[in-house]
Amino acid sequence: MWKNVLSALISVVLLTTFAFVVWVVATHDYRWEAIAPYRNNLFSGWLVTLLVSVVSLALSVFVGVLLTAGQLSGDRLSPFLCRTYVEVIRGTPLLTQILIGYYLIANAIDWHSSLGVGIVVLSCFSGAYLSEIFRGGIESIPRSQWLSARAIGLTGAQTYRFVVIPQAVRRVLPAAAGQFANLVKDSSLLFVISVHEFTMQAREVNANSYATFEAYLPLVLGYFLLTFPISLLSRHLERRYRYEH
Amino acid sequence: MSIEIRGLTKHYGATRAADGIDLVLGDSVQVLALIGPSGGGKSTLLRLVGGLERPDEGAIRIDGAEMPRDEESLRRWRRQNGFLFQSFNLFPHLTALENIILPLVEVHGWKRGEADARAREVVARFGMGTHLEKHPAQLSGGQQQRIALARAMAHEPSLLLLDEPTSALDPEMKAEVLDLIEELCQAGQRIILSTHEMGFARGSADAVVFLGAGQLVESGSAADLFDRPRSATVEAFLSKVMKW
Numbered sequence: 001m002w003k004n005v006l007s008a009l010i011s012v013v014l015l016t017t018f019a020f021v022v023w024v025v026a027t028h029d030y031r032w033e034a035i036a037p038y039r040n041n042l043f044s045g046w047l048v049t050l051l052v053s054v055v056s057l058a059l060s061v062f063v064g065v066l067l068t069a070g071q072l073s074g075d076r077l078s079p080f081l082c083r084t085y086v087e088v089i090r091g092t093p094l095l096t097q098i099l100i101g102y103y104l105i106a107n108a109i110d111w112h113s114s115l116g117v118g119i120v121v122l123s124c125f126s127g128a129y130l131s132e133i134f135r136g137g138i139e140s141i142p143r144s145q146w147l148s149a150r151a152i153g154l155t156g157a158q159t160y161r162f163v164v165i166p167q168a169v170r171r172v173l174p175a176a177a178g179q180f181a182n183l184v185k186d187s188s189l190l191f192v193i194s195v196h197e198f199t200m201q202a203r204e205v206n207a208n209s210y211a212t213f214e215a216y217l218p219l220v221l222g223y224f225l226l227t228f229p230i231s232l233l234s235r236h237l238e239r240r241y242r243y244e245h
Numbered sequence: 246m247s248i249e250i251r252g253l254t255k256h257y258g259a260t261r262a263a264d265g266i267d268l269v270l271g272d273s274v275q276v277l278a279l280i281g282p283s284g285g286g287k288s289t290l291l292r293l294v295g296g297l298e299r300p301d302e303g304a305i306r307i308d309g310a311e312m313p314r315d316e317e318s319l320r321r322w323r324r325q326n327g328f329l330f331q332s333f334n335l336f337p338h339l340t341a342l343e344n345i346i347l348p349l350v351e352v353h354g355w356k357r358g359e360a361d362a363r364a365r366e367v368v369a370r371f372g373m374g375t376h377l378e379k380h381p382a383q384l385s386g387g388q389q390q391r392i393a394l395a396r397a398m399a400h401e402p403s404l405l406l407l408d409e410p411t412s413a414l415d416p417e418m419k420a421e422v423l424d425l426i427e428e429l430c431q432a433g434q435r436i437i438l439s440t441h442e443m444g445f446a447r448g449s450a451d452a453v454v455f456l457g458a459g460q461l462v463e464s465g466s467a468a469d470l471f472d473r474p475r476s477a478t479v480e481a482f483l484s485k486v487m488k489w
Contacts, residue, residue, distance in 0.1 A: 148334035152348040153324035166338045243338045
């Protein structure tokens with residue numbers, strides 16, 4: 001009884017808020033013609049963000065897997081180093097990492113592609129978060145599963161391949177999908193090294209047209225178009241890997 | 246089976262799970278039952294004999310072969326045996342059939358077709374033929390344990406190690422699983438099992454070992470140990486567990 005009342009109340013509050021927001025945003029008096037001349041800039045910015053997202057996503061998985069392997073490895077040094085890396089990256093602002101990565105480190109090795117450096121820094125940043133998600137997933141597999149794998153004579157590598165990873169994948173999917181969506185949105189910080197991505201283009205459109213909302217509102221749709229497919233894919237994979245019926 | 250255990254010791258922190266166990270059994274013993282109180286060292290002894298854990302000290306010989314120490318040879322040792330756990334430990338992401346096929350293909354190098362046929366044969370023999378495509382979560386405890394037994398048996402292990410195979414089951418399922426194990430005993434399978442089923446130990450084991458506090462308290466034929474226990478510990482234990 002109370003549960004139904006509560007859930008009805010939550011639905012009403014959410015629907016009202018949502019309707020209010022949509023109404024306010026939709027009935028605003030927009031001057032779309034002010035940004036019309038810049039629509040190609042916005043689109044090219046969106047394409048850059050798409051490129052940065054796709055490449056960093058793949059690279060960050062690679063970085064995350066390496067860090068996880070390092071943390072779980074048997075020796076003493078590499079877990080310590082990986083742990084330190086993860087703590088430093090997670091504990092410091094991405095903005096600073098991008099600046100240091102581009103103006104100090106990349107400069108020192110004479111690499112001047114802001115797009116390339118941006119992708120690498122983002123991947124290293126996101127990889128640190130992913131490695132913690134992966135490690136949590138692997139460590140959540142019960143000891144009895146490892147013991148059982150040992151008992152049937154699997155090697156360590158076979159245990160990971162046939163027993164641990166297939167079970168861990170499903171457990172890490174929701175958190176990993178969240179991190180991927182963050183990665184897409186974090187790419188907007190690359191404006192500090194003048195990567196002409198989506199948000200940077202919107203800032204420029206705003207500066208030129210003085211139409212703030214008209215310049216920034218397309219970001220809502222543009223980023224959602226990138227993050228929503230990640231959500232859908234994650235849900236699809238979760239269903240595919242489901243085994244407790 | 247010929248088993249020779251000398252000074253076997255295994256500590257977990259301050260706990261002496263195996264504390265200098267000596268045991269010699271000859272070929273006349275086909276089925277060995279380990280009994281005794283919980284925490285007395287039954288599971289530890291099984292895991293040590295099965296090569297799942299390394300002893301701190303001591304040696305194990307089975308059929309004249311000394312248990313190796315390095316991981317690679319230890320893995321070969323494990324592959325000759327079959328191991329069954331109290332809590333089944335099937336892989337939840339695989340179907341019953343895949344659970345049995347996996348070790349046959351990946352560990353024992355069978356072709357997939359042969360492994361499939363063998364798995365189906367064993368499962369049918371265990372009366373589980375209609376559950377092949379189900380995942381463990383869809384099976385009852387007794388059914389899961391029968392699949393786990395099929396997995397431990399499919400490669401025809403030279404020695405089957407059963408760690409309290411029925412402790413997690415309700416009485417009806419207990420009986421089903423014990424029937425199967427009894428059938429394996431009749432078929433000549435060599436088995437070491439730890440159990441709280443005194444009736445089963447008495448009826449099916451050629452030799453019984455009583456373990457308490459990590460030490461071997463008494464060993465002998467089932468008839469000797471159950472009817473004429475020599476130590477007061479065993480007598481007290483038996484009078485308690487046989488009372489009801």
